[in-house]
Amino acid sequence: MNAGKLYGLGIGPGDPELLTLKAHRILTSVPVIAYPTLENGKVLARAIVADFIRPNQIEIPMPLPFSVERSSQPHYDIAAEKIALHLSAGRDVAVLCEGEPMLYGTFMYLFKRLAPRFPTEVVPGISSTMASAAMLGAPITFRNDVLSIMPATLDAQTLRDRLAGVDAAVIIKLGRHFAKVRTILDELGLLNRALYIERATQPNQRIVAITKIDPAEVPYWSLILIPSQTQPQ
Numbered sequence: 028m029n030a031g032k033l034y035g036l037g038i039g040p041g042d043p044e045l046l047t048l049k050a051h052r053i054l055t056s057v058p059v060i061a062y063p064t065l066e067n068g069k070v071l072a073r074a075i076v077a078d079f080i081r082p083n084q085i086e087i088p089m090p091l092p093f094s095v096e097r098s099s100q101p102h103y104d105i106a107a108e109k110i111a112l113h114l115s116a117g118r119d120v121a122v123l124c125e126g127e128p129m130l131y132g133t134f135m136y137l138f139k140r141l142a143p144r145f146p147t148e149v150v151p152g153i154s155s156t157m158a159s160a161a162m163l164g165a166p167i168t169f170r171n172d173v174l175s176i177m178p179a180t181l182d183a184q185t186l187r188d189r190l191a192g193v194d195a196a197v198i199i200k201l202g203r204h205f206a207k208v209r210t211i212l213d214e215l216g217l218l219n220r221a222l223y224i225e226r227a228t229q230p231n232q233r234i235v236a237i238t239k240i241d242p243a244e245v246p247y248w249s250l251i252l253i254p255s256q257t258q259p260q
């Protein structure tokens with residue numbers, strides 16, 4: 028029997044209409060769908076495509092931590108083996124990946140474990156970083172500008188070093204790290220350029236002036252965009 032195919036399915040930042048035609052075709056035709064479920068409020072993938080999932084599709088909720096600590100490795104091992112059982116039985120499995128699978132995605136841990144063993148295809152998705160620029164109406168880069176994407180989880184000194192002198196930047200994984208980031212942006216004179224958005228493209232999307240944000244209220248699904256200062260002619 029031929030093994031099933033593993034799909035890493037990029038499903039975009041939240042608006043179901045931002046699924047690609049390819050992601051929609053695969054999502055609605057595979058017999059098995061897997062998606063992460065751990066950490067309250069941090070699970071978005073299934074909700075994005077809930078209207079497209081059919082009752083006869085097998086679902087594998089995967090309790091995956093959003094961390095790379097050694098203690099989280101067994102979660103990925105277990106999830107990978109659950110998926111491997113279906114693949115070995117000849118069933119295709121689509122793993123739902125919020126945004127773009129290969130950009131800070133939990134899918135990469137499954138990819139590393141399963142791609143060497145089974146036929147695998149990654150379907151690119153619209154990343155929250157790109158969708159946010161569109162929602163904010165903020166062109167990110169022009170001409171020779173360099174775009175830096177970085178997680179707010181970096182320690183303060185590293186973040187400061189990385190942000191100093193950027194042409195344009197996107198800072199993801201804000202949540203409880205917001206206050207640290209805001210202080211650094213202030214120190215670097217970047218606060219007046221920084222744009223904040225949460226839940227981009229979702230029904231409850233919120234765009235608020237960064238100086239008006241209560242750090243205690245910042246959700247995981249938020250980011251800061253610092254657009255380039257270069258102007259097109």
Ligand SMILES: C[S@@+](CC[C@H](N)C(=O)[O-])C[C@H]1O[C@@H](n2cnc3c(N)ncnc32)[C@H](O)[C@@H]1O
Pocket residue numbers: 040041125126127128129130131132133153154155156159198199200201224225226227228229247248249250
């Ligand atoms: C683990 S990363 C995954 C990124 C994802 N693979 C992508 O391409 O968008 C999660 C971070 O992406 C950002 N993010 C994802 N979706 C978002 C959205 N709809 N609005 C704002 N930020 C979002 C947040 O900063 C969040 O903490």
